Amino acid sequence: EDKVVQSPLSLVVHEGDTVTLNCSYEVTNFRSLLWYKQEKKAPTFLFMLTSSGIEKKSGRLSSILDKKELSSILNITATQTGDSAIYLCAHTNAGKSTFGDGTTLTVKP
Amino acid sequence: NAGVTQTPKFQVLKTGQSMTLQCAQDMNHNSMYWYRQDPGMGLRLIYYSASEGTTDKGEVPNGYNVSRLNKREFSLRLESAAPSQTSVYFCASRQLPERGAYNEQFFGPGTRLTVL
Numbered sequence: 001e002d003k004v005v006q007s008p009l010s011l012v013v014h015e016g017d018t019v020t021l022n023c024s025y026e027v028t029n030f031r032s033l034l035w036y037k038q039e040k041k042a043p044t045f046l047f048m049l050t051s052s053g054i055e056k057k058s059g060r061l062s063s064i065l066d067k068k069e070l071s072s073i074l075n076i077t078a079t080q081t082g083d084s085a086i087y088l089c090a091h092t093n094a095g096k097s098t099f100g101d102g103t104t105l106t107v108k109p
Numbered sequence: 110n111a112g113v114t115q116t117p118k119f120q121v122l123k124t125g126q127s128m129t130l131q132c133a134q135d136m137n138h139n140s141m142y143w144y145r146q147d148p149g150m151g152l153r154l155i156y157y158s159a160s161e162g163t164t165d166k167g168e169v170p171n172g173y174n175v176s177r178l179n180k181r182e183f184s185l186r187l188e189s190a191a192p193s194q195t196s197v198y199f200c201a202s203r204q205l206p207e208r209g210a211y212n213e214q215f216f217g218p219g220t221r222l223t224v225l
Contacts, residue, residue, distance in 0.1 A: 006151075034213065042113075042199060042216035043152075088151055096167060097142070097214065099151035 002027040006089050006100035013079055014108050021074040021103045023089030031093035033072050035063055038086040038102070046074070046087075079107045111135055113217035115200050121223045122190045130185040130220050132200030140203050141183035142214065143167075143175060145196040152199065158183055190224045197221050 003026045013019055025033065032050045036043035047056040049065035049072055056063050060079075065072045076083055086102040113134045122128055134141065139160045144152040144167075154167030158177040172194060174186045183202075187194060201214040 004151075009149075041218050044216075045213045048213060090152075092214075096154055096157050096165075097152075098168075099144075099153070101149070101151040 002091055002098040004089055004091050004098050004100040006087075006103050008103060009101065010104040010106070012106045012108065015080055017079050017107075018075065018077045019079060019105060021076075021087050021089075021105070022071065023073070023100055024069075024071040025089075025091050025098075026070065027091050027093075027098070029093055030067070030091070032091070033065055034090045034092055034097075035072070035074050036088040036090065038088055039084075043088055076105075079105075081107050081109055083107050113200055113202055113215050115198075115217035115220050117220060118218065119221050121225065122187075123225050124191060126190050127186065127188050128190065129187075130198055130200075130222075131182070132184065132217055133182045134200075134202040134215070135181065136202060136204075136215065137180070138202040138204050138215070139180070141177065142201040142203075143173075143183070143185045144199045144201065145169065145194075146199060146219075147196050155185065155198075187222075190222075192224045195222060195224045 005024050007022045034048045035046040047063040052067035060077045063074045084107045088102045090097045090099040116131045142157040143155040153169050156175040158164045161180045176184045198220045200217040203214045
């Protein structure tokens, strides 16, 4: 059974801080790892990672996959209150996706 | 494009009642999914449909049935609701992945279901 574990489960920081969220996976046939941001409603897509060592970047957010360590990290620099959300990591293959429980990030002014 | 739409947005049921959650997508995606999300937990897959005419169980299928009515629509039915099914339900869709293609899922806004 595929498994995705995220840490920490929750995190409280102040505006301007840099945070690193972790995602580890145990899957039978790795295909791709995705990161989502979930605010009040549905998750919205952030990154998809398929190759080890290649950083994906979007503004202050970046993510990288380490296939040797079976893990991925999501970095957010210069955090803002608008970054407060649940960040979900998911492994996906042709048929289905397995999600972690998410990291709840709270950014205080 | 409306993307993925779900109805209803909210629903309160009594134990033992039945209901169907509706989901539709207008992106011509092949695959559709139903998830539930409980407080403090991530998304858990209930059922999915890799393509029109097929459905498969996910992690937590017990107590649910699904119908892939056509390419656009994928409904989730609770035959006899139980308090343990109180949750937020998300429908999602994506294009069948080809070699090297994007695997992003598009989510609906969710249905908040309470079973008393």
